[in-house]
Amino acid sequence: MSASFRRISLRTLAAAALFLGAAPLRAQENPQGGLFERLNLDKLKLTALGASMGPVAPTGISPTTAYSVHADYGEISPRWRVVFTATYWGSRYRAEQVTRLANRLREQLHDTTGTATFDIGAIRVSDIAVGGDMRWTPRSGTVRPFIGGGVLAHVVNAEGKSISGTVIENALDNIALGFAATTGVDVTLARHLGFGLQGRFDLTSGVRYGSLRVVGTYHFDTAPGRGVQ
Numbered sequence: 001m002s003a004s005f006r007r008i009s010l011r012t013l014a015a016a017a018l019f020l021g022a023a024p025l026r027a028q029e030n031p032q033g034g035l036f037e038r039l040n041l042d043k044l045k046l047t048a049l050g051a052s053m054g055p056v057a058p059t060g061i062s063p064t065t066a067y068s069v070h071a072d073y074g075e076i077s078p079r080w081r082v083v084f085t086a087t088y089w090g091s092r093y094r095a096e097q098v099t100r101l102a103n104r105l106r107e108q109l110h111d112t113t114g115t116a117t118f119d120i121g122a123i124r125v126s127d128i129a130v131g132g133d134m135r136w137t138p139r140s141g142t143v144r145p146f147i148g149g150g151v152l153a154h155v156v157n158a159e160g161k162s163i164s165g166t167v168i169e170n171a172l173d174n175i176a177l178g179f180a181a182t183t184g185v186d187v188t189l190a191r192h193l194g195f196g197l198q199g200r201f202d203l204t205s206g207v208r209y210g211s212l213r214v215v216g217t218y219h220f221d222t223a224p225g226r227g228v229q
Contacts, residue, residue, distance in 0.1 A: 178204025
């Protein structure tokens with residue numbers, strides 16, 4: 001992954017964080033939204049911002065580290081809350097996946113000599129996922145386990161010197177909706193600070209992967225389980 005592309009991806013992630021913090025607020029400004037109110041979405045209020053990171057293991061791709069930001073909009077109903085997230089990771093396809101691709105290409109050619117070779121080289125791949133989760137917390141307090149799931153938009157980008165501008169690159173690039181399941185625990189450390197561990201599994205048509213993340217959260221008001229001091 002080139003340094004310039006990494007800087008662009010991090011800027012994209014930061015922009016997504018700003019969007020996550022602002023978009024639902026604009027929706028709250030319209031008090032006439034009947035469907036919005038019937039779904040209790042009028043209760044959404046930005047209560048916390050945070051970030052997380054941890055190992056991710058996409059199928060067919062070398063393990064790497066995922067970086068994420070999240071915006072917690074509080075409870076939409078008792079024990080249910082809405083959290084918007086944006087995640088980025090970058091890695092490369094495993095060598096065996098590249099070899100399999102080269103073999104598939106060789107099968108499509110009528111090589112009468114049997115000497116045709118393909119030097120595809122490394123293929124880098126990244127994923128930016130933006131969406132929201134619904135999380136159920138069975139109890140309140142300073143230690144709060146949760147389970148949930150959500151829908152995210154994934155932008156998968158593949159690049160490599162040998163595939164640049166080819167149909168292979170077009171086939172590997174993908175923009176699609178995906179689904180995620182998540183579980184974990186949030187712990188209140190101080191009046192405004194929280195810590196957590198989260199396990200996720202994301203599934204989309206382009207890639208699927210599990211991840212384990214360490215989470216840090218800043219609560220604007222008093223954090224759950226802490227009295228006003």
